[in-house]
Amino acid sequence: MGLNSIFGHEKQKALLLSFLQKERLPHAFLFSGQSGIGKKKIALEFIKHILCEKGSGCDTCRACIKIERQTHPDLLLIGPQEKKADDSPDFLEAEEKSSLTARSNIPRSLIAGDKDGKVRGINQEVLAYPYEGSTRAILIDDADRMRKDAADALLKTLEEPPPYNIFFLITSSEREIPLTIRSRCVRVSFAPLQREHIEEYFRKVLNVDEKKADLISMIACGSIGNGLFWLKEGNLNLRYKLAELITGKRRSFLNATGLAEQSTKTSGDLSMYLTFMLSLLRDMYVVLDQKDTAMVMNRDVRELLEWENIDRRWLEHAMKKVQETMTIMRYNVNRWLLLENLLIHIMR
Numbered sequence: 001m002g003l004n005s006i007f008g009h010e011k012q013k014a015l016l017l018s019f020l021q022k023e024r025l026p027h028a029f030l031f032s033g034q035s036g037i038g039k040k041k042i043a044l045e046f047i048k049h050i051l052c053e054k055g056s057g058c059d060t061c062r063a064c065i066k067i068e069r070q071t072h073p074d075l076l077l078i079g080p081q082e083k084k085a086d087d088s089p090d091f092l093e094a095e096e097k098s099s100l101t102a103r104s105n106i107p108r109s110l111i112a113g114d115k116d117g118k119v120r121g122i123n124q125e126v127l128a129y130p131y132e133g134s135t136r137a138i139l140i141d142d143a144d145r146m147r148k149d150a151a152d153a154l155l156k157t158l159e160e161p162p163p164y165n166i167f168f169l170i171t172s173s174e175r176e177i178p179l180t181i182r183s184r185c186v187r188v189s190f191a192p193l194q195r196e197h198i199e200e201y202f203r204k205v206l207n208v209d210e211k212k213a214d215l216i217s218m219i220a221c222g223s224i225g226n227g228l229f230w231l232k233e234g235n236l237n238l239r240y241k242l243a244e245l246i247t248g249k250r251r252s253f254l255n256a257t258g259l260a261e262q263s264t265k266t267s268g269d270l271s272m273y274l275t276f277m278l279s280l281l282r283d284m285y286v287v288l289d290q291k292d293t294a295m296v297m298n299r300d301v302r303e304l305l306e307w308e309n310i311d312r313r314w315l316e317h318a319m320k321k322v323q324e325t326m327t328i329m330r331y332n333v334n335r336w337l338l339l340e341n342l343l344i345h346i347m348r
Ligand SMILES: [Zn+2]
Pocket: 048, 051, 052, 053, 054, 055, 056, 057, 058, 059, 060, 061, 062, 063, 064, 065
């Protein structure tokens, strides 16, 4: 139960539990590592150990249950606030528009409250005693997406942390968090899970058949979150179609437009497709260099790769384009047009 219910990450779990055993919890943790590998899940399970009525993260006491439901009054959860896309085409239905929602940032008001004191931020909350236990846990997800003024406000609290509070900052881009904040946290870094762990998880925990579990574990890049994404048949199909377009097996403007539409409509997480495209282009590099497809990471699309058809200059251009798009995506709200533009640029 608690941390013991988590797959893998043995060192990190042992480290966290050792803080509890020594009864010396730091006032702030920074959990870093690629997205989808369970950082937030581990933080929440660890918080169970801290707030559990039995002290064990039992999963059955009132405190553990409230944490599981994320309704515990001493657990504050914040993260980037979603912003609706204003410039999506007018002919879209409301539901379609909401699927174009861009990931936004963490505004200052969540940390410092608003000017007239109507909204209480983290900085005000931490001054009061916890409601039910002896400790309050504050979890900031995607902490790298704090706006600068939000980060400045948080720093003030971390500089003189009030007692009874533990902060958990979760990030997949540690370097985007100001050093002044990082240096005040105990860093716990998470590595991608081993392929065998992921395979076992999908087979034993989710009862996925052997062949599928094997495929998912290969394309999940060390992350159960990624694996869950590709487990959805629709996402996996789109992945294949994108690969057909990029490798030149099925080339058309109409196709590019359609795929851009589908990818943004069916999934809130466009970054999964972009990461896939980048890794596919890397695979193409390997194929070009080795004249062999044995070392390809994306084995489900291996049959589409032929080194005779790959042009090195195009490949470099395409990789640059995908990377640029990944950066712009953080700011641009119309992801459909962004992806369409990318696909038309890089299709062969
Ligand atoms: Zn409990």
